[in-house]
Each structure stands twice: as structure tokens, then as C-alpha cells.
Amino acid sequence: MPLPVETIRQDFPILSRKINGYPLVYLDNAASSQKPKHVIMAMTAFYQASYANIHRGVYTIAEEATELYESAREHIKNFVNARASQEIIFTRGTTESINLVARSWGDKNIQAGDVILLTEMEHHSNIVPWQLLAERKKARLKYIPFDEKGRLNLENLDRLLEGCKITAFTLASNTFGTKNPAKEIIRKARAKGTLVLLDAAQAVPHQNVDVVDLDCDFLAFSSHKMLGPTGIGILYGKKELLEKMDPFLGGGEMIKTVQWDHSTWNDLPWKFEAGTQSIAEAVGLKAAVDYLHHLGLKKIAEHEQSLVRYAMERLHEVEGLTMIGPPASERVGLVSFYFKDIHPHDVAAVLDRNGICVRAGHHCTMPLHKKLGLEATVRASFYLYNAKEEIDLLIDALKEAARFFRK
């Protein structure tokens, strides 16, 4: 049975909104997803009935809040199949998760001359923290190149891994949509003793991700892209590694004892959770995981695959439009494209007049765009609530935009 898209759409209040009289067609899911009422209601109910700060209170609502927060961690642990809940650290998002590793693991383990290996299709959030680390430590950044189809070229991988202490790459590209051959890279990295961080921001919301099966050392993702609220994200890390790492932020909750001149640290995962956490957000995220789990990631992936296949077929019809990236079968549910003679902003503006939300810009992958000789592209990205009919509307609007600017 395919995904019951019409029923699903009823769960997302925003999808009944009209823009300039047109129904909202939300195709910017790679930037952030909309939220089902289950998630919104879970947070509202929490604030209305059980809100309190966690861990420290011995009264009823504080214990309820603590239980909810820690059970969100359990949910995430099961969702990515981690071995222990101590391996799940709550952060503000993918970006903070990666920065945490670059600081806490990186500052301790990276030395002058060491190689840090990224790919040419990384999001800025998986480039800049490593640039800053490389600068602090005089380490060297290298990049696995991509080919003209937006696929990683692994020919020289062994050479690139030489002297490499950590490689950080995305499971799925937010610009090309490419699903990267993570297992192959991880196997080679393992052989060289190189650690692996996976940027799973575009993967966890859309497909089954199993950290044991992948055998990665760290995995970072964001709640807001997987139907959950803003303000919370996740870092998975192998326990042995997390245990040896120094804390990232200092403050309340991450300590065991504080004295005038020094402190000792709390156990995992709290060692990395300084200060009051995103409590209501954890409650919302838990509801999001339930929602996704209930529908099944496999079905969601199949649905998105059928949407991207259909979208790419139909985009071929639009005159002067060029798509970037691999064939549909090698993608998650997104496609980026451009017109040689119309700026992406203008395309997006015309689409917006028709109620259609797409992204126009560099999608936080400037180096990728630069390599393609482009400033910006238009990106349409799909999720479980998107329907084929919405792609038809997209195509119509793109044709209209082309007509308008060429008239």
C-alpha cells in the first residue's frame, strides 16, 4: 500500500493555507519541513500540563518533564538504532552537532599536518567548522571531488585518506540530491584508522538510517527537517569516543562537581548538555519520530522516489531548463535546476505568486555552485505530504516564468 498522502495532508494545518488565492504548495522541504498537528499539540499539551525544568526537580511536573525528555532520547536512540541512549546528545541542530565534534574531538586529536577529508558537495555547516579547526591546528583540508553528474569520484580515495584523522561527509546532498556510497567510504576509512562523521540532515528524515549498520563514529541531524520543531538537533557518537572527549560548553547540568578552581564532568550524555535544554522541543521531536515511525521510513522513501522521478521527467518539458545532479534513482527527493537566462530569484518570485515555495540560491553549498560555474540554482524538494499534482503546478508555473521573462 502506498503512502496515504491525502490523509497525511490533513495532519498538516499549514497545507490548507492560501497564498494569493492559490493553495500553498510547499516544495522547500530540504530547508525545513512543516509540522503535523501531533507535533504542535504535543508541545502545547506539554506547556499546558507538565512544563518544568528537568533533572533537578523532585516535584511531580519536573519528574514528568524529565521522563518525557529522556524518553525522547530513547526514541531517537531506537530511530537510528544506536546501542545506548548515552550515545544520543541533544544539540540545537546539525550545525551545532558538527561544531561540537570539531571542537571537542578535533581540538584534542587533530595536529599540525593532519588531513581532514570532506567532499565537494558539503553544506557550509559541514565545511566551516572544519576550516576553523584546520586553522586552529594547522591541519590540511582535502575534498573528495564530484563528477559532472554530481556523484562522488572515489578513484583517489585511498590517497586522500592518507594521514587523514577524520572524514566528514553528507549521506545525501542537499543540492544534487545524490545518495552517497557511505558504506564504501566508511570501509576504506576504517582500514586507514580514519574516523567518520556523517551529516545526516538530509537522510534521517527520509530513509532508514542505522548507525550500527553504517558503522559511523558520529552522525548529525536536525529535528526541524524531520517534522519536529526548531531549536533541537542530535549528535550520535560512539560511546568510547564521547567518553574520551572534553566537554563542549560549560555550565549547569554538565558537571558532577564544581569547585573554585576546577570541575569534574557528569556522565554521558549529560556531559555535553550544558544549561537548560530544549525541553519542549524534545517533546515535539518525540512526537515527530512517532509520526514518521508509524508511517514507515521505507514507504516515505518510496513515495519521495516516485515524486522525484516524476518531477525530473516533467522538468525536461520546460524549455531552457537544466537540471544538475544524478538520475532520479540515485537521489533523495529533491532536484535543483537553473535557466541560463533567468535568475533563480526571479523564478522563485514568479512561483511564489502561484503559491509555490521553492528555494532559490546557493543552498549553503557555495563551493559546489562555484565549481559548476553557477551563482545559484532553484531547488524543489519533496516530503511525505507532497502530491504529484503539486509537481504539475510547479511545471505550469515554471513555464509561465519562462514566458514572462522572455517575452
Place this chain on the structure above:
Amino acid sequence: MPLPVETIRQDFPILSRKINGYPLVYLDNAASSQKPKHVIMAMTAFYQASYANIHRGVYTIAEEATELYESAREHIKNFVNARASQEIIFTRGTTESINLVARSWGDKNIQAGDVILLTEMEHHSNIVPWQLLAERKKARLKYIPFDEKGRLNLENLDRLLEGCKITAFTLASNTFGTKNPAKEIIRKARAKGTLVLLDAAQAVPHQNVDVVDLDCDFLAFSSHKMLGPTGIGILYGKKELLEKMDPFLGGGEMIKTVQWDHSTWNDLPWKFEAGTQSIAEAVGLKAAVDYLHHLGLKKIAEHEQSLVRYAMERLHEVEGLTMIGPPASERVGLVSFYFKDIHPHDVAAVLDRNGICVRAGHHCTMPLHKKLGLEATVRASFYLYNAKEEIDLLIDALKEAARFFRK
């Protein structure tokens, strides 16, 4: 006209909850505050009608979301009377705000032997980041002592400020309740060229805080203690200082350009806001600021002052109970106390049976407690929705606890 407490209580859905058949009496406001329906509804409405990622989208809901987010910043700017909205940086909370300064300002400006001056009554979040910085840089931590009434002893302040690059202290103590003489300390610090960071976590929710009048360099506070949601906090910093500081986290949105080997940074305040921000939380915080502003911080402060005065009077009635800290007139609305023969956890547990929420523990001020020779205390902390009658219930329950454990 005094604060219309009965009307205000109607705005807080959680206050109608019952615990073991008793009405909820929430006296743990220093840990976190409850949320009025205005705040909860603002976030719900946002998720239901205008949710999108910000800054990058050129479609309607993305522009609406961006406008809401940036207008939250304007609200905060006006709330603390900052000169420009570039001086307001969104973080996850007070803890992250202080860590940001310790890293971004500290790593660049603190050298071996420099003094960092704190006080003996700081929250762990305003100790540990400085300990970590001192360790990284071989700097020296010093502490302004407090006297037997929980007041800062400023006798040796000039000497403590020698060689001191930055002093970080709390505007109001979360354990004693003491309102610290910030202006006096700041004046002396200025004279020595020492920068000043104020931990305003316990101040901004309860009284007017004016950064220009105070003339502080940095000010940190949290949304969740001022009726706002979890997951967002604020760092105010003087523009000239923020401009010279390096970024804290690297990633999307905080860059101007990214190239393979280096990047350049976005303008203030975005230079310090890496990755997807706490967007819905900013919307909720904005509603919280509106709510507080509408009632007036002055009235709120007066109400809390009358509550703490009454509470301290009545606590004298309870046999074997000792309060710590200064007289009511020198306090914000909170009071910590202990029984020599009953553990604070047991006190809190008995109170919880009666629906009363207080904190029992070290309140993240372990060094303070150690100096007093205490492991933990009980703390009752008040906010705008608390009523005198709730203090009567607290006193009754404390008397019951004393009877129970002494029988």
C-alpha cells in the same frame, strides 16, 4: 494599581492543574517559568500558518517567518534598551551566551596570567566556561567574596581588578536572591579597563534592565525564565566588541562567502548565528516580551518584592528553619532555606505531596553551598502569577514536613 494576579493566573493553563488532588502551587520560577497562553498560541499559530526556514527563502511564508524572527530581535533590543538590533544575538540560553563570549572574546583576548574575576555566588554556567578558558590560556580565576548575609564584599575590589581583563557576575543571585550593586562594580571595572559581562538570567524576567544605563559590555539571559519557550536565549554585546570577535560556531547563515580553504563572515548579528535558528522559539519569546511589557516590569518587581517580604516573615514561624541571604528589601523574589535535621529532598517531597513545587538541591551553585557548609537548600521562587495564599500553603506544608520527620 497592583498587579491583577487573579486575571494573570487565567492566562496560564498549567495553573489549573491538580497534583494529588491539590492545586498546583508553582514556586520554582528561578529554575524556569510557566508560559501564558499568548506564548503557546503564538508558536502554534506560527507553525500552523507561516512556518518556513528564514533568511534564504523568497516565498511568502519564508518572508513572513523572517520578519517575525527579526522583529523578535527588535523586541528584545527595545526590552533591554540596546542601541542597535545588531547587538542582540540569539543563542540557546544564558549558558550558551556565556560560553560564546568565553570562546570568541576570551580565546582572542585572554593571555597567560590574566585575571578573570567572578563572584562566589555565581551559577555554574557563569563559572565553568571561565574555568575552561582559564585552563586553555593559563589565566587566573579570582572571586569576589560574599559575607554572612550573602552580600558581595567589595572592600578589595580594586585589588581584585588588577590585571583583570574581564569580570563576569550575576545581576541577581539565584540562591541568595541578592541584587548585586552592578553599577558600582562596573564603574570600578571601567576605571581599570576591565570588560564586564552580566549574567542577567535572574534579572531580565523580573525588573527593568537597561544595558545603556548599566554600561555593561555583555549581558546574557534565557527565554524560558521570562515566560518564553525553551530553546532560545540572548546575548547582548556592544557592537564594537562583537565586530572584533571571531565567530563561535561555523556553518550556514553566519558566512558571507565560503571557499575551499577559507570563508568570510556575515555581518552582525548573523555572524554569531550559525545554522538554522530557533525560529518558532523567537516567535514565542516575542509574545513573552509583549506580555511582560504590557504588565510592566516595575509592577512585576513590586509584586515579587511584596511576596518575598511576606514569605520571609512567615518562614520565621517554622521551627528549625534557617534562611540564607540578605533581608527582603535587597532581594529579587526568591528565598532559600534549610532545616538542620531534614534533608531538602525530603522537604520537597513532602511539599510535592501537597502540590507545591520548590527546588531542593544546590541550584547550580555548589561552591556557594560549600562555603556555607551546606550540601543543599530548599528554594522557593516567585513570579507574577504567584499569590500570597500560595505562600500560606507553603508554610503549612513546611510545618507538616517538620512534624512528619521529627515525630
Place this chain on the structure above:
Amino acid sequence: MDALYREEILEHYKYPKNRGKIEKPDITSFDTNPLCGDECRIDLKIEGNRVKEIKFDAKGCAISQAATSMLTEMIEDKSLEEIKKIGKKELLEELGLELGPVRLKCALLCLKVLKSGVYGIKDWPT
């Protein structure tokens, strides 16, 4: 469509005024919009404190290109003092558009570049 892309905007976009480069400009200034990769360079030739010649080069959307073209028209023959008086408000009136915060940045990049050139301040605040 009409509200966003008035005929005049489209005209400026398709047939920009003052596009080009000045060989030896008295003032030249360049900046980018990090959010969408727009770029803008403005060259000025000044004589007796007055704009003698103006050229620009801009990559970007219709709004940003049209705004730059219109801005250069607005300052032809103007004195530096007069230019300093041109603000957001004046440019947006000329454009005659209602813009959200993101597209506003597209429209205002040229003004930022012009101001930072005229005032000689590298990073003119937006």
C-alpha cells in the same frame, strides 16, 4: 505578477542604464549578498565633488539589477552630499515595490555598495 515586476522594472532589467566599467574610477566599490550570491560593483568618476560618470556591473535577479540601474540614474550629476542623502526610503520609492525582507536585500545591495564607496567605509551596515 504585476505588483512585483512592473513594466519599468522589467525595462531596467532588460535594458539597464549605465552598465559597464570605468577605466580609472575615482571611487569604486564592490559587495555581495551572501544569501543569494548577488554581486554588485559601482564605479564613479567625480569632478568638483559631483558625479561625472557612473557605471555598474551587477549579477543578480531582476529586482537587484533594476534597482542598481535605477539608482545609477538617480545619482547622475548629483553632488556627493546629495548622494549621501539618498537612503532606503528614496530608492524604494523609486522602485515602487513592496518587498519582503529577503528581496529587500536584493534591492538594497546597490545602495550599500554606493554608500560604502562614497563614505569610504568598507563594510557598510545593511
Place this chain on the structure above:
Amino acid sequence: MDALYREEILEHYKYPKNRGKIEKPDITSFDTNPLCGDECRIDLKIEGNRVKEIKFDAKGCAISQAATSMLTEMIEDKSLEEIKKIGKKELLEELGLELGPVRLKCALLCLKVLKSGVYGIKDWPT
């Protein structure tokens, strides 16, 4: 009140068993609960792989003191193997209380200390 502070718990709290210190313990272990400042030390005298003597010293609430006292009673004369089999479940059954996550930590600190002593592992996971 009754559910949380049963008579037996109060008895153990007011008149703890095995409180004290062993001069030359074969095993001694100490830990704290960072959330509330509770402290717990357990000393064991072992003979022939069996507990010969046991003493504890604990600062903390009634629950944590009573739990420690009860735990020391549970392991009197037990072999190290038998002790290793005592888990959360067994201790909580003995306590006979329903505890929230925070107070659970109060109750389980003594078990953590005992286990880390018996296994010789410094930071026994909670």
C-alpha cells in the same frame, strides 16, 4: 505521604543499619549524585569471597539513606557473585516505592557505589 515514606523506610532512615566505617576495608567505594550533592561510601570486608562485614556512610535524603541501609542488609553474608546479581529491580522491590526519575537517582546511588566497588570499575554507569 504514606506511599513515599512507608514506616519501614522511615525506620531505616532514623535508625540505619551498618552505618560506620571499616578500618582496613578490602573494598571501599565512594560516589556522589551531582544533582543534589548526595554522597555515599561503602566499605566491605571480604572473607572467602563472601561479605564478612559492611559499613556505609551516606549524606542525603531519607530515600537515599534508607536505600543504602537496606542494601547493606541485603548483602550481609552474600558472596561477591550473589552481589553482582543484585540489580535495580531487586533493590527497588525491597524499597517498595514508586519513584520518579530524579528520586530514583537518590535511591540508586548506593547500588552504583556498591557495584563499582565490587567490579573495581571507577565510574559505574547509572
